[in-house]
Amino acid sequence: MENHSSYPAPYPDIEPYETGWLDVDPPHRLFYERVGKRGGLPAVHLHGGPGRGCVPANRRTFDPDFYDLVLVDQRGGGRSTPFGSLEGNNTQALVEDLERLRRHLGFKRWVVSGGSWGALLGLAYTEAHPDGIAGLILRGVTTGADAAIRWWAYDVNNLFPDLWKPFAAFIPEAERDDIVEAYRKRITDPDPKVWGPAAEAFWEYSTRISSFNTPARAPEATLEQKRQGTLMFFHYVANKFFVKPGQLLDGIARIRDVPCIIVQGRYDVVTRPLNAFEVKERWPEADLRWIIAAGHDASEPALMAALTQACEDMKARARR
Numbered sequence: 001m002e003n004h005s006s007y008p009a010p011y012p013d014i015e016p017y018e019t020g021w022l023d024v025d026p027p028h029r030l031f032y033e034r035v036g037k038r039g040g041l042p043a044v045h046l047h048g049g050p051g052r053g054c055v056p057a058n059r060r061t062f063d064p065d066f067y068d069l070v071l072v073d074q075r076g077g078g079r080s081t082p083f084g085s086l087e088g089n090n091t092q093a094l095v096e097d098l099e100r101l102r103r104h105l106g107f108k109r110w111v112v113s114g115g116s117w118g119a120l121l122g123l124a125y126t127e128a129h130p131d132g133i134a135g136l137i138l139r140g141v142t143t144g145a146d147a148a149i150r151w152w153a154y155d156v157n158n159l160f161p162d163l164w165k166p167f168a169a170f171i172p173e174a175e176r177d178d179i180v181e182a183y184r185k186r187i188t189d190p191d192p193k194v195w196g197p198a199a200e201a202f203w204e205y206s207t208r209i210s211s212f213n214t215p216a217r218a219p220e221a222t223l224e225q226k227r228q229g230t231l232m233f234f235h236y237v238a239n240k241f242f243v244k245p246g247q248l249l250d251g252i253a254r255i256r257d258v259p260c261i262i263v264q265g266r267y268d269v270v271t272r273p274l275n276a277f278e279v280k281e282r283w284p285e286a287d288l289r290w291i292i293a294a295g296h297d298a299s300e301p302a303l304m305a306a307l308t309q310a311c312e313d314m315k316a317r318a319r320r
Contacts, residue, residue, distance in 0.1 A: 046118030049230025053078015
């Protein structure tokens with residue numbers, strides 16, 4: 001169990017020293033930015049979502065006098081184009097996008113950091129291209145297991161019945177045996193009268209259960225932003241994140257020499273703590289840190305402090 005009060009504060013806001021675009025498979029074009037020290041230890045941050053995009057807070061856990069940090073908006077997300085596109089959008093494609101970007105920037109190896117969906121992508125990328133990985137920092141781990149998806153869609157009712165019930169009640173009872181598919185069907189409907197209320201219901205549920213200190217209402221966002229994030233999320237969840245059962249856990253055997261730090265909120269109900277524990281069981285060398293009084297949202301002070309410490313500790317552990 002970790003006491004985050006002894007961890008360093010995140011770094012102040014910092015602006016990119018470079019921005020760029022990388023053309024990948026048509027029609028996709030990726031936006032990326034670089035912050036910190038040009039020529040420092042290369043690192044890349046993988047945002048959650050999927051389909052969201054990087055935000056300025058993602059820059060603040062990396063020492064700008066040490067790391068040459070890249071933040072990339074994945075296919076269909078953030079500032080990458082076309083926004084919200086599902087065409088050719090799958091885990092394998094995103095893995096190869098990252099490898100193209102590493103080579104494009106001329107990095108031999110880089111530290112990979114990812115949270116939530118970004119943790120799954122980071123694990124998949126490391127297993128596919130271990131020679132290019134200097135170290136791995138994961139937060140809010142998920143491996144795409146059916147049980148973990150069911151936990152999010154159904155079993156959170158055990159902890160947040162007041163939030164889960166309206167989320168489930170939005171779907172007619174006859175369709176509730178597969179809530180994921182029922183939401184996906186509505187979100188992909190072209191009629192705003194169908195997808196609009198579905199996006200609102202999803203946004204209210206998913207964002208409010210993310211925080212240890214549950215907010216009274218979901219954070220503000222435009223209806224289009226809510227739809228885009230929901231559309232991409234259910235695209236990946238309905239396809240079981242495009243990974244085979246057990247694939248990521250089984251693949252750990254090939255990467256156990258990669259330095260790895262796992263930061264896990266003890267009360268994370270979005271990516272259940274059992275996920276991180278299962279990774280640790282397969283990866284005894286990994287440094288699993290349970291964070292007291294923390295949920296899933298990376299902006300929580302306890303998690304921000306713990307991630308800053310993880311980035312500090314990775315300085316000495318990374319493979320050069």
